[in-house]
Amino acid sequence: MRPENYEARKHPPSNEFELNFGPNHPGIEGNYAFKVKLNGDEVLEAKADAGYLHRGFEKLMEGRLWIQNIALVPRICVPDPVPMEVCYSLAIEEIAGLEVPERAQWIRVMQLEMSRLAAHLFAFGGHAATCGMYTTMFWGVADRDLILDRFEELTGGRVYSIYNIPGGVRRDVPTGFLERLGSLLDYLESRLPDYDNLFFTNQIFIRRARDVGVMSQEQALKWGVTGPNLRATGLAFDVRRDDPYLVYDQIDFDIPTEPGGDCLSRNLVRRSELLQSIRILRQVIERLPSIKGPIRCPIPNPLAWNVPVGESYPRVESSKGELAYYVVSNGGDKPYRVHVRGPSSMHAVQVLEKLAVGSRLEDIAQIMFSLDACPPEVDR
Amino acid sequence: MSKNKTLTKKDQMQQDKAQDGQQMLVDFTRPRTNPMANVFDGLVRFCQSRSMFMLHYCTGCGAIELPPAMTSRFDMERLGIQPMVTPRQADILLITGYVSVKTLKRIILTYEQMAAPKYVIGICSCTVNGGMYWQSYATAKVLREYLPVDIYIAGCMPRPEAIIEGLQVLMDDIKTGRAENWKRYFQNYDYYLGNQQKLFGDHWQTPTDIISEARHYDLITENTLGKHTALLEKHQAPLQALEMTLQQNRERV
Numbered sequence A: 001m002r003p004e005n006y007e008a009r010k011h012p013p014s015n016e017f018e019l020n021f022g023p024n025h026p027g028i029e030g031n032y033a034f035k036v037k038l039n040g041d042e043v044l045e046a047k048a049d050a051g052y053l054h055r056g057f058e059k060l061m062e063g064r065l066w067i068q069n070i071a072l073v074p075r076i077c078v079p080d081p082v083p084m085e086v087c088y089s090l091a092i093e094e095i096a097g098l099e100v101p102e103r104a105q106w107i108r109v110m111q112l113e114m115s116r117l118a119a120h121l122f123a124f125g126g127h128a129a130t131c132g133m134y135t136t137m138f139w140g141v142a143d144r145d146l147i148l149d150r151f152e153e154l155t156g157g158r159v160y161s162i163y164n165i166p167g168g169v170r171r172d173v174p175t176g177f178l179e180r181l182g183s184l185l186d187y188l189e190s191r192l193p194d195y196d197n198l199f200f201t202n203q204i205f206i207r208r209a210r211d212v213g214v215m216s217q218e219q220a221l222k223w224g225v226t227g228p229n230l231r232a233t234g235l236a237f238d239v240r241r242d243d244p245y246l247v248y249d250q251i252d253f254d255i256p257t258e259p260g261g262d263c264l265s266r267n268l269v270r271r272s273e274l275l276q277s278i279r280i281l282r283q284v285i286e287r288l289p290s291i292k293g294p295i296r297c298p299i300p301n302p303l304a305w306n307v308p309v310g311e312s313y314p315r316v317e318s319s320k321g322e323l324a325y326y327v328v329s330n331g332g333d334k335p336y337r338v339h340v341r342g343p344s345s346m347h348a349v350q351v352l353e354k355l356a357v358g359s360r361l362e363d364i365a366q367i368m369f370s371l372d373a374c375p376p377e378v379d380r
Numbered sequence B: 001m002s003k004n005k006t007l008t009k010k011d012q013m014q015q016d017k018a019q020d021g022q023q024m025l026v027d028f029t030r031p032r033t034n035p036m037a038n039v040f041d042g043l044v045r046f047c048q049s050r051s052m053f054m055l056h057y058c059t060g061c062g063a064i065e066l067p068p069a070m071t072s073r074f075d076m077e078r079l080g081i082q083p084m085v086t087p088r089q090a091d092i093l094l095i096t097g098y099v100s101v102k103t104l105k106r107i108i109l110t111y112e113q114m115a116a117p118k119y120v121i122g123i124c125s126c127t128v129n130g131g132m133y134w135q136s137y138a139t140a141k142v143l144r145e146y147l148p149v150d151i152y153i154a155g156c157m158p159r160p161e162a163i164i165e166g167l168q169v170l171m172d173d174i175k176t177g178r179a180e181n182w183k184r185y186f187q188n189y190d191y192y193l194g195n196q197q198k199l200f201g202d203h204w205q206t207p208t209d210i211i212s213e214a215r216h217y218d219l220i221t222e223n224t225l226g227k228h229t230a231l232l233e234k235h236q237a238p239l240q241a242l243e244m245t246l247q248q249n250r251e252r253v
């Protein structure tokens, strides 16, 4: 006899089960979670669970002065903070019609490339850790620290520099900085063969990463993939070359691509970009001493600065992909609206959800790190 | 920006006293009658302070300074501190930066799963008073209203040296027996639960039964039970039928 209100429970098939992956999980980059449906260890369905790092940036920025927001924006993407500052400054300069002196532009390029180097070392170090090769991570983080030392010398801050302001940069380059940066570049370049031996030509890595998380070029374009992840599908698109900002049109560099579209290609693209960044930085070291002039243009009193009415949408190439700020001013001392178009919100949510399907459970971490998604920027 | 200062537990207790009038501080030092017991306790504490596992949970942007602190350059392992992936085997819960309300729930669940003695370290200004996000609608501002914090390491973000110094202060505290803040969670559970309920709503409930654990450790004081725990008991679904609990919760929402 069963009670009248009895309803048989619907059970899912016994070989399928759901697993919460993260937020407290070493294979997840940052504070981020996944709900995955598994059959054995094959992923049938993945659902991103974001929002653990939500701080309401876009709302916070509406309540602070234009200049105060400079301190806020680098917090959006922690491993690669400089492009955030530069892009936000570019937006204000465009609205207010400020002319940035050439020297400041070169210094900005220098910081952007230093930041890219640091972020890439961190990214493939993290990827190596997901394949169980912790040595690469230890080396990558230690080498990144040398770049942070240079940042500290230049700006005073290790990670968050808050060095770019609308109109230019805060301070000039210290004496002897460029020589020290040059010897750091020599050191980093001499390290690359070691990284190749340890990681990029290592069979452990190649066999784990090849043909995992594959996306085609059409898919990548349809899903809004940008940056190294797009270049790993064979399309040579780079905002630095195709929509040049600052002085990138005067600099000579290549855009490395790989045809595969899998985790391996994405890492190889990052490895080639290290070389390109080193090349750009060498050109900066060569050119910067000959460019004289101020490092910022005069701006009105920043505490009572009413930026004229207008809107702008500048974009820059961060280490994760295309980053853009949509800034609207209604003539007040605070922004009317700021929207951040971050690359990771595409990579970590839609792309990762799709690439994870059909892969194995242990590869989710690898795919996430190879996409170099940055959870604080997803949640904002 | 990079002004780092390590707050010791004493400073923090003074702050606590000054700010939360209702929270009574209880004297933890219970005299041991057997003199050998003191020697033995000291030895145990020394060993505890020299082998700590730190839970691998990056809650905010301060976490970016942990890899340098853990890896070859600053090398936390010299001090016997290693990352650990499961809360059940971890000793230290590092809160690295701002906690959004959604994260705070997970932090509390994680904290309650950890086995005592356990220590909480709040890294970054954001855990002290809200930091940069003092006016954000999405973050919980003062961490020690929700969990008993042993050490704060202030700074935005603190350098790896500061993190290591903070950990050394914690080690000293453990060695001298001052790092007993985990007992305050049991002794003042009503206060912490009240703050949690204020944030998460009256139906907030965790799978861990703190009150019976407090009874087990003999840490029940007059502040353990109060009107907030009464509210919890009123709403609490029976723990032995977890499936039913989930069902009822769903109906309520």
Ligand code: SF4
Pocket: A075, B060, B061, B062, B096, B097, B098, B123, B124, B125, B126, B127, B131, B132, B155, B156, B157, B158
């Ligand atoms: S104190 Fe600064 S570095 Fe730390 S979590 Fe807050 S904003 Fe991030």
